[in-house]
Amino acid sequence: MMERVPLALAAALLLSLAACGGGSGGEDAAAGPSTDPAGEELTGTLTVFAAASLTDVFTELGERLEQENPGLSVQFSFAGSSALATQITQGAPADVFASANPPQMAVVADAGLAAGDPEVVTTNVLEIAVPAGNPAGVSGLADFAREDLALALCAAEVPCGAASQQVFEAAGVDAAPDTLEEDVRAALTKVELGEVDAALVYASDVAAAGDAVEGIAFPEAEDAVNDYPIAVLAGAPNPAAAEAFVELVASGAGQQALADAGFRAP
Amino acid sequence: MRRRRETGVPAPLLVPAAVAVAFLVLPLAGLLVRTPWADLPAQLAEPAVGQALRLSLVSATLATGVSLLLGVPLAWVLARSRARGRSVLRALVTVPLVLPPVVGGVALFLVLGRQGIVGRWLDEAFGVTIPFTTTAVVIAETFVAMPFLVISVEGALRAADTRFEDAAATLGADRWTTFRRVTLPLVAPGVAAGAVLCWARALGEFGATITFAGNFPGTTQTMPLAVYLELQSDPPAAIVLSVLLLAVSLGTLLLLRDRWLTRSGAAA
Structure with missing residues (x-):
C-alpha cells in the first residue's frame, strides 16, 4: 500500500x-x-x-x-x-x-x-472520496466545513494538499480537517478503513481503491487541474x-x- | 587504579569500537554541517515549531509513564512467574519491535478506530473516538515503545539476586511488600535504562503516529511528523527542526543521566 x-x-x-x-x-x-x-x-x-x-x-x-x-x-x-x-x-x-x-x-x-x-x-482532478455507502451523507465540497465529520486532507506541503487548498480558496470553503495526511494514499487508506467520513484525493486514487471507496466529483475541482x-x-x-x-x-x-x-x- | 584499568582497552575491541562511533556519529555530524544556523532563530520563533516540540515531549513522557505502569508488572510476570506459555507471551509482547510502525498504526485502527473491535463500542456507548486525538498519539507511541522497557526490565529482573527476595520473605514480608521494598530498588537501574530507551523511541516515533493519530498541528503533529512534512517543501528547515529535536532529546537524556542514571549505575 x-x-x-x-x-x-x-x-x-x-x-x-x-x-x-x-x-x-x-x-x-x-x-x-x-x-x-x-x-x-x-x-x-x-x-x-x-x-x-x-x-x-x-x-x-x-x-x-x-x-x-x-x-x-x-x-x-x-x-x-x-x-x-x-x-x-x-x-x-x-x-x-x-x-x-x-x-x-x-x-x-x-x-x-x-x-x-x-x-x-x-x-488528474480532485474528487471527494467517501467510504462505501457514504455513511455521513457527504454531497459536496461544502461538507468539508462541517466540524462534526471526521475529515482528511493532504498536507499543504504535498501536491494533493496544495491542490486542495486552491480548491477551497476558489470555493470560499473554510475546511475543518481532522488530519493533514503526508500523501494521497495515506488519506485514501483512512477512507478505506472507514476512519474518516470523507477525504479529498485524486479521481485516479478513487478509481484504484475499488469497492471500499466511492468518489464524488465536484465542479470546483476544475480550479486545480493537476x-x-x-x-x-x-x-x-x-x-x-x-x-x-x-x-x-x-x-x-x-x-x-x-x-x-x-x-x-x- | 580505576583509571589505569579503563585505558587498557584491548586492541581487537578498540578498532571496531572506533568504527561504531564513526558510523553512529558521522550522520549526526553531516546533519550539523548542513544546518543553516542563520535560520535557527526564525524557526525557533515559529509558533508551530514550539507547539510540535511541546506535543512531542508531553506525549513521549506520557507514553513512558503508561509503559512504566503497565510494562514493569509485565516484565515481572515474564521474568518470575512460572506460568506456561511464557515464551510465547514474550514473543507476542515484542511483536511491536519487529512490526513496521505503519502496520502497527493500521493494526491500532482495527482495534481502537471508529470501525475497530473496541473503538466501535467506545463510539456507540460513550461517543468517544480515539483516532486523530492527542490520546491516539500517546497510544501509538506506547504501543511502539513499551517493548523496549519490558525487555530492559525483564533482563534486570533475571540478573537480580533472588536471595534478597527470599530473605525478605523469610522475614515475613508479603509478596507485594517484597516487590516494592526489595525487588524494585534492586532493578531500579534497569527500570531507568528501560524508561530512557522507551522515552527516546517514543520521541522519535513516526509511522504508527502518522497512521493512527494523523497529522494536525497542535493536536497530533509531533516533531518527527513536522520534520517529514517540512522535508517535502523546505529541506533546510527540516534539518533545523531535526537538529532542534536532537538537541532537546540529548539535553534531556544528559540531564537525567547526571541526576539519576550514574548514581544508580555506580551502585549496580
Whole structure:
C-alpha cells in the first residue's frame, strides 16, 4: 500500500549497473544496457521513479514493455513526487521521472538533471472520496466545513494538499480537517478503513481503491487541474529504454490505460 | 587504579569500537554541517515549531509513564512467574519491535478506530473516538515503545539476586511488600535504562503516529511528523527542526543521566 523500493534494492541496482562496466556513454559496450543499433530489442534494467498515484498504470505499462522486450527488466520506485525529486537530486540512479506536479519536476530540471524538456502526459482532478455507502451523507465540497465529520486532507506541503487548498480558496470553503495526511494514499487508506467520513484525493486514487471507496466529483475541482510531467533523466543509465517507456506512456495504448485509471488526457 | 584499568582497552575491541562511533556519529555530524544556523532563530520563533516540540515531549513522557505502569508488572510476570506459555507471551509482547510502525498504526485502527473491535463500542456507548486525538498519539507511541522497557526490565529482573527476595520473605514480608521494598530498588537501574530507551523511541516515533493519530498541528503533529512534512517543501528547515529535536532529546537524556542514571549505575 505504501511500498517503496527499498534502499537495498537501489544499492543492488547500482552494483549491477557498475558490474556491467558501461555507463550511458559506452555505445560500443556490448554488455551494457543499451539498444542493439540494428534492432529494436531493449535490454538491461530500466528504473522509473514515478508519483505514487501512477502506481497501477505504470506497473501495467512496465509489464507490457517487459513482454515486448524479454531482455528488459523494469523497476519502479513509487513515492511522493517531492521525495522522488529529492532522491534524484541526491544522485539516485533513475532513468525516468514522472512527477505528479510541475514544481517537483522543476526541481529536477533546474538541477540540470532532465534530458530535454519535460512533457505533460496526463492530468488528474480532485474528487471527494467517501467510504462505501457514504455513511455521513457527504454531497459536496461544502461538507468539508462541517466540524462534526471526521475529515482528511493532504498536507499543504504535498501536491494533493496544495491542490486542495486552491480548491477551497476558489470555493470560499473554510475546511475543518481532522488530519493533514503526508500523501494521497495515506488519506485514501483512512477512507478505506472507514476512519474518516470523507477525504479529498485524486479521481485516479478513487478509481484504484475499488469497492471500499466511492468518489464524488465536484465542479470546483476544475480550479486545480493537476499536470503530470514526465522526463528522461540526463544521467539515465539506460536512455534507450527510458525513451521507449516515455513513448509508450504518450501512445494511444498508454493514454487508454491512464483513462481507465481515472486520469484525463492533457 | 580505576583509571589505569579503563585505558587498557584491548586492541581487537578498540578498532571496531572506533568504527561504531564513526558510523553512529558521522550522520549526526553531516546533519550539523548542513544546518543553516542563520535560520535557527526564525524557526525557533515559529509558533508551530514550539507547539510540535511541546506535543512531542508531553506525549513521549506520557507514553513512558503508561509503559512504566503497565510494562514493569509485565516484565515481572515474564521474568518470575512460572506460568506456561511464557515464551510465547514474550514473543507476542515484542511483536511491536519487529512490526513496521505503519502496520502497527493500521493494526491500532482495527482495534481502537471508529470501525475497530473496541473503538466501535467506545463510539456507540460513550461517543468517544480515539483516532486523530492527542490520546491516539500517546497510544501509538506506547504501543511502539513499551517493548523496549519490558525487555530492559525483564533482563534486570533475571540478573537480580533472588536471595534478597527470599530473605525478605523469610522475614515475613508479603509478596507485594517484597516487590516494592526489595525487588524494585534492586532493578531500579534497569527500570531507568528501560524508561530512557522507551522515552527516546517514543520521541522519535513516526509511522504508527502518522497512521493512527494523523497529522494536525497542535493536536497530533509531533516533531518527527513536522520534520517529514517540512522535508517535502523546505529541506533546510527540516534539518533545523531535526537538529532542534536532537538537541532537546540529548539535553534531556544528559540531564537525567547526571541526576539519576550514574548514581544508580555506580551502585549496580
